[in-house]
Amino acid sequence: MNQNSDRHTPGGEIKLPNVPVLVASGDQVTWLSTEGEIETTSLQEAAVRINKTPPLVVHRLNIARRLGVNPFPAFDLLELFAFTHPAETCLPTARGLAKAVGLTPSADPEEQALGLFEAMNTLLLRLTGLIDNNRKSAAAIAMVMGQAGWNWAPSVLSAVGMPDSKSRFGGLDTWTGLSEWPDFAPEPPADDIAVSEFEARARLKELLGDNAESRPQQADFSAMTSHAFVPRDQAETPNIVLAEAGTGTGKTLGYISPASIWAEKNGVAVWISTYTKNLQRQIDDELDRLYPSSSEKSEKAVVRKGRENYLCLLNFEEALQGGAAQKSEQISLGLVARWISATRDGDMVGGDFPSWLMELEGRSRITRLADRRGECIFSACSHYRKCFIEKSTRKSRKADIVIANHALVMINAATRPDDPNLPKRYVFDEGHHLFEAADSAFAAHLTGQETAELRRWIAGSDTGRKSRMRGLENRLSDLIGEDEEGKEALQQAVQAARKLPSEGWMSRVREGAPNGPMEEFLVHIRGQVLARCGQPDSPYSVECPAGEFTPEILPSAKKLDSALKALSTPLTSLAKTLLKKLDEEAEELETATRHRIDAAVQGIARRNNLSIAPWRAVLKGLEDPTPDKFVDWLAIDRIGGRDLDLGYYRSYIDPTEPFAETILKPSHGVVITSATLRDNYEDAESWQSADMRTGAHHLVLPPARVHLASPFDFAKQTKVIVVTDVRRDHMKEVSAAYRELCIASGGGALGLFTAIWRLRAVHENIRAPLAAAGLDLYAQHQDALDTSTLVDIFREEENSVLLGTDAVRDGVDVPGRSLRLIVFDRMPWPRPDLKHKARKKAFGGSRYDDKLTRLKLKQAYGRLLRREDDFGVFVLLDSMMPSRLVSAFPPEVEIQRLGLKDAITLTRNFIAEKEQAISKNIIG
Known part of the structure; x- marks a missing residue:
C-alpha cells in the first residue's frame, strides 16, 4: 500500500495524507503503518506513538479518552465525512463509518484499519465528483479551513480544486444560497368536525398496508x-x-x-x-x-x-466577522457552513447536525451559534426571511x-x-x-444563574470585547423611535438590570464581596445553607429548608425586592409603549414589524410574569409560612465539588x-x-x-x-432475577456482578445506575476484563460522546455493553438482540431531598415512594421487549427489594431470587436457548 500515491479522476486529484491508521478496540490498539504493515500494541504504547505522527482515526476525542491522554492532533475521518456529506450522520465508530460510505463493516480490528484507509479514499473520491456551485463552495470553505490549520485541507483542495475567487467571508456565507420563507394569507377559522372510531381504524389500516399482520x-x-x-x-x-x-x-x-x-x-x-x-x-x-x-x-x-435548538444565521455571521482573530474557530465554522447549505431545518440539537460533531468541535462553540438567550431581533435581522426558526414557526401554522x-x-x-x-x-x-x-x-428559581441571565437579556454584554449578546437597547431602540416615554423606560430597565449579578458573580459571593443586592442576598443564602446542611464539604449539591432565616437574609431580601420592582416597572411601561404603537400606527406598520413588536412584548411579559413576579412573591413572603401549594428550599448546586449555582428555589408540590x-x-x-x-x-x-x-x-x-x-408473552420472553448475595454498597462486588453477567450474555447488555459515581466506579473496574473478553464498553459521563450517540452505537453493535443513568433508562429504544440483558445496580428509590419530602407528605408517605420506584422499574424493564421476537433478562443487584414492589413487573413473570452464581448461569442458558431457537427458525 502506497499512501503517497495520487489518483487522478475527471473532477480532481486524490491526494492521501501519508499517515498511519489507528483503531482502538478493547485494551489494544491496531496500527496500519504508511508502508501497509499491521501490528497490535497496548494502549500505553499507542499513547507514546501518537506524539510522533498524527494518525488517521475515528473520533479523536474518544480515542484520547481511551488512551488516557489529552486530545492530540489527528486526521479525524468524522470531520472529512461531515465536510463531504453535510447534514448526514453516521455512527462515530470504524464500523459505523464503513457502513455509511458503502463499505462492508467488519468486527476484526485489522480489517477495520484497512477499511478506514479505504473510507478515506472513498470520501475524497466523492469530493472529486462535486460540480458547479457545490464544488466552488466546498473549495472556498476548505481554503479558509486550511488557512486555519485544518489538516484535511490539502487533500480536500486537491479533490475539489482551488477556489475561483474570494468573497467577504471566504465562502463561509453559505446562507446566501438558502431560500426565503413565503408569505401566506391568514388561515381561515378551523372547523370542528368529529373523527369517528371507524375512520380512525380505517386510516390505521391504510397506514399499515394490506399485508400487515393483524394487531x-x-x-x-x-x-x-x-x-x-x-x-x-x-x-x-x-x-x-x-x-x-x-x-x-x-x-x-x-x-x-x-x-x-x-x-x-x-x-x-x-x-x-x-x-x-x-x-x-x-x-x-x-x-x-x-x-x-x-x-x-x-x-x-x-x-x-x-x-435554542436552531442555528441563528445572525450569530453565525457575527462569528465570521471575528474570524480573522479567531483562526482556531474557523475549522468549526467551516463545517457548520457546509451543514447550513444542506440542512433540512437548521436544527442543531437532535436534528441533522451530527451530535458527535458537536462534541468534536466543542459543544459550547457550536451551541452559542443558536439563539440561547432570546436575543432575536426578528424582522430587523438581515437574515429574517431565511431564518430557520421563522421557517419552522410558519410551517407549523399550515x-x-x-x-x-x-x-x-x-x-x-x-x-x-x-x-x-x-x-x-x-x-x-x-x-x-x-x-x-x-x-x-x-418552578421559580431565584438563583445567581437565572438573575445573571436576565441581566444579559436586558442589558447585553458586560465585557469590553465584541459579543453577540444583544441587550434590549440594541433590539428595540428603532421600534421605540422618538417616543420619549418609551426611551426613558428602556434606559431605566437597562440601569435596573445592571444591579443584577454580572460576570464573576460566583467568585464574589464565595469571597463575601458582593456587587449589588442580588449578590448580597446570595452571600447570606450561601451562609445559611453551609451552616445548616448536613455535609457542607460534599462534592454534590447541598440544601437546607427555607425558613427560620438568619438575621441578614430578611433585610437583603427587601433590598432585592426593591431592585426587582425598579426593573419590573419600566419593563411593564416599555411593553405598554410597544402595544400603543401597534394600536396607533396600525395603518402604517408592516406585517414583519408587527410580528417583531408582538414578539418583543411576549418576551418582556415572559420575564415579568414567569420570573420577576414569582421572585418578588417569594421575597415578599419570607416572613410568612410558605403557601400550601409550594415547597421552598435553599441550595448550592454542585458537580464534582464545583459550585455551579445557588439561590432560593420554589416548586409546586403538584x-x-x-x-x-x-x-x-x-x-x-x-x-x-x-x-x-x-x-x-x-x-x-x-x-x-x-x-x-x-x-x-x-x-x-x-x-x-x-x-x-402488550401483545408480548413476557413469561416466555423474559426472566427477572433479584440477586441476593451481592452487597449493593460494596462496589467491588457490584462490579464483579456486572462483569460476569455481561460476559455471560455475550454483550447486548445495558447497565443502569442510580448515581454517576457508582457508574464510574463500575466502569473503571470492568473496562479491562470486558475488553479481554472482546466486548466493547461504552458509558455515559465516561466516553466523549453524547447520550443519543451512545444509544445509537449500542443499537448497532449487537455485542456491546452500555452503562448509563436515568436518560438511558427512559430514552432507549433498542429492538433486536442488541439488548438482551438489563442490570440495575440497586433499587431506584426517589432522591430524598426537600422537594421530594414535601411531595411524599402530600401524596401518601411511603406509598408515594413505592409508587415512584415501581414506575422506574416498570420503565426499565419495558426496554427489553420492543418487538415480537425480542427476549432478555432483567437483573436487580439488590437483595433488599421489597415484595410489595414486584408488581412493577407483569404478573405472569416469576421473580427469581438467586445467588450471583445461579443468576449468571440462568442468564447464560436463557439467552443461549433463545438465540438457538431463533437461529433454527431462520434456518428453517
Whole structure:
C-alpha cells in the first residue's frame, strides 16, 4: 500500500495524507503503518506513538479518552465525512463509518484499519465528483479551513480544486444560497368536525398496508384515542383520553391515525408532544407512512423545538466577522457552513447536525451559534426571511402534524395564555413524564444563574470585547423611535438590570464581596445553607429548608425586592409603549414589524410574569409560612465539588395544577399516552396514579380511560432475577456482578445506575476484563460522546455493553438482540431531598415512594421487549427489594431470587436457548 500515491479522476486529484491508521478496540490498539504493515500494541504504547505522527482515526476525542491522554492532533475521518456529506450522520465508530460510505463493516480490528484507509479514499473520491456551485463552495470553505490549520485541507483542495475567487467571508456565507420563507394569507377559522372510531381504524389500516399482520390492540387504541377528536360540550371541559398502551401495541401510528384525519377535516394542526428528542425523531420517521412523498411531508409535518435548538444565521455571521482573530474557530465554522447549505431545518440539537460533531468541535462553540438567550431581533435581522426558526414557526401554522416537546408546549401556553393561535388538540406521548416536565416549566428559581441571565437579556454584554449578546437597547431602540416615554423606560430597565449579578458573580459571593443586592442576598443564602446542611464539604449539591432565616437574609431580601420592582416597572411601561404603537400606527406598520413588536412584548411579559413576579412573591413572603401549594428550599448546586449555582428555589408540590390550568382546560381534546401511566400495585380498575401524574384529577369531568395490554408473552420472553448475595454498597462486588453477567450474555447488555459515581466506579473496574473478553464498553459521563450517540452505537453493535443513568433508562429504544440483558445496580428509590419530602407528605408517605420506584422499574424493564421476537433478562443487584414492589413487573413473570452464581448461569442458558431457537427458525 502506497499512501503517497495520487489518483487522478475527471473532477480532481486524490491526494492521501501519508499517515498511519489507528483503531482502538478493547485494551489494544491496531496500527496500519504508511508502508501497509499491521501490528497490535497496548494502549500505553499507542499513547507514546501518537506524539510522533498524527494518525488517521475515528473520533479523536474518544480515542484520547481511551488512551488516557489529552486530545492530540489527528486526521479525524468524522470531520472529512461531515465536510463531504453535510447534514448526514453516521455512527462515530470504524464500523459505523464503513457502513455509511458503502463499505462492508467488519468486527476484526485489522480489517477495520484497512477499511478506514479505504473510507478515506472513498470520501475524497466523492469530493472529486462535486460540480458547479457545490464544488466552488466546498473549495472556498476548505481554503479558509486550511488557512486555519485544518489538516484535511490539502487533500480536500486537491479533490475539489482551488477556489475561483474570494468573497467577504471566504465562502463561509453559505446562507446566501438558502431560500426565503413565503408569505401566506391568514388561515381561515378551523372547523370542528368529529373523527369517528371507524375512520380512525380505517386510516390505521391504510397506514399499515394490506399485508400487515393483524394487531387488534393497535386498532382498539386508535379507535379509543379518536374520542379526543370530537367537539367538546362546554368551556374548560376538554375531551381527555388517558391511554396506557403496553409495549408493542404500536401506539404511535395508533394516535397518528385520528390526529391526521382531524387535521385534514378541520384545517388545523394537531400537536404531538414528547419528553425526549429521541422520540421526536422516531415519530418523524413514522410519518413517512402517512406522507411517503418527502415534499408532501415537508409541507404537512414539522418538528418544533425551542429557539435554542436552531442555528441563528445572525450569530453565525457575527462569528465570521471575528474570524480573522479567531483562526482556531474557523475549522468549526467551516463545517457548520457546509451543514447550513444542506440542512433540512437548521436544527442543531437532535436534528441533522451530527451530535458527535458537536462534541468534536466543542459543544459550547457550536451551541452559542443558536439563539440561547432570546436575543432575536426578528424582522430587523438581515437574515429574517431565511431564518430557520421563522421557517419552522410558519410551517407549523399550515402543517397538519406538529411534533413538539413537553417543555415547549408548556412555555408557549404559560407565556401566551390569550393567544387564539395556541393548539386546541394535543397528543402527549411519554405521558408519564408530564409531572417532571411541568415541575421544570412552572418552578421559580431565584438563583445567581437565572438573575445573571436576565441581566444579559436586558442589558447585553458586560465585557469590553465584541459579543453577540444583544441587550434590549440594541433590539428595540428603532421600534421605540422618538417616543420619549418609551426611551426613558428602556434606559431605566437597562440601569435596573445592571444591579443584577454580572460576570464573576460566583467568585464574589464565595469571597463575601458582593456587587449589588442580588449578590448580597446570595452571600447570606450561601451562609445559611453551609451552616445548616448536613455535609457542607460534599462534592454534590447541598440544601437546607427555607425558613427560620438568619438575621441578614430578611433585610437583603427587601433590598432585592426593591431592585426587582425598579426593573419590573419600566419593563411593564416599555411593553405598554410597544402595544400603543401597534394600536396607533396600525395603518402604517408592516406585517414583519408587527410580528417583531408582538414578539418583543411576549418576551418582556415572559420575564415579568414567569420570573420577576414569582421572585418578588417569594421575597415578599419570607416572613410568612410558605403557601400550601409550594415547597421552598435553599441550595448550592454542585458537580464534582464545583459550585455551579445557588439561590432560593420554589416548586409546586403538584405541578400538574398549573399544567391543567394553562394547557388542559383551554384545550378541546387531549390524548395522554404511555406504557407506564398506572401503578400496577393499584387495583385493576384504579387510575389514581395516572390521574395524579397527568393533571386529570384537576378537571371537572373525568377522562376516558383505556388500558391495552402488550401483545408480548413476557413469561416466555423474559426472566427477572433479584440477586441476593451481592452487597449493593460494596462496589467491588457490584462490579464483579456486572462483569460476569455481561460476559455471560455475550454483550447486548445495558447497565443502569442510580448515581454517576457508582457508574464510574463500575466502569473503571470492568473496562479491562470486558475488553479481554472482546466486548466493547461504552458509558455515559465516561466516553466523549453524547447520550443519543451512545444509544445509537449500542443499537448497532449487537455485542456491546452500555452503562448509563436515568436518560438511558427512559430514552432507549433498542429492538433486536442488541439488548438482551438489563442490570440495575440497586433499587431506584426517589432522591430524598426537600422537594421530594414535601411531595411524599402530600401524596401518601411511603406509598408515594413505592409508587415512584415501581414506575422506574416498570420503565426499565419495558426496554427489553420492543418487538415480537425480542427476549432478555432483567437483573436487580439488590437483595433488599421489597415484595410489595414486584408488581412493577407483569404478573405472569416469576421473580427469581438467586445467588450471583445461579443468576449468571440462568442468564447464560436463557439467552443461549433463545438465540438457538431463533437461529433454527431462520434456518428453517
